[in-house]
Amino acid sequence: MIAKLKGLVDAVGDDWAIIDVGGVGYLVHASSRTLGGLPSVGQAIGLHIETVVREDAITLYGFGDVAERNMFRLLTSVQGVGAKVALAILSVLNPNDLQNAIAAQDKTAVARANGVGPKLATRIVTELKDKVTGLVFQPKGVAGAAVAGGQTVAAATADETVVADAVSALVNLGYRPADAHGAVARAYQELGEGATVATLVPAALRELSSV
Structure with missing residues (x-):
């Protein structure tokens, strides 16, 4: 091989x-x-x-990188997703954004790819939800962020810590890691950069109660 x-x-x-x-x-x-x-x-x-x-x-x-190859493997493990469709998805969503979309169960983002209809997009985010939980959640814009006097990296690290702490808090409350991960991802997308644990946890709990 x-x-x-x-x-x-x-x-x-x-x-x-x-x-x-x-x-x-x-x-x-x-x-x-x-x-x-x-x-x-x-x-x-x-x-x-x-x-x-x-x-x-x-x-x-x-x-170009291992992350994209790994996401390709995950995508092609889903029934109905061949190599061509997997590449189409990776053409519109980089591995970080795809991971976040799956965690947030954002089927609309996945359906942007050519050849991916609503039903297939739903199947992808549903079947891969638990499989991406073990990957590190990356707030949007963190991956590959440029360094500007160290400030960008510092902000990125701070956001990663906030997200990890929020997920941990939900798990400690008894929620499954996959559910906690997805709820925090959706809450982060809503609140944006600068969100704190104090704002993320209540927002994530609202996400969980609406499921």
């Missing part, structure tokens, strides 16, 4: 790229997010690869 490719960008299409590794061109399918991050033709690149083997084909799917 091919797990990673390092080579030169040979060509790029709408949903694929050819990576030249020692004179051998590998056709790799990828999300528009990954393709948009590729360097110019002739430049060096490294991609994480998911190899899918079927009776009639061996297909390579490329990802």
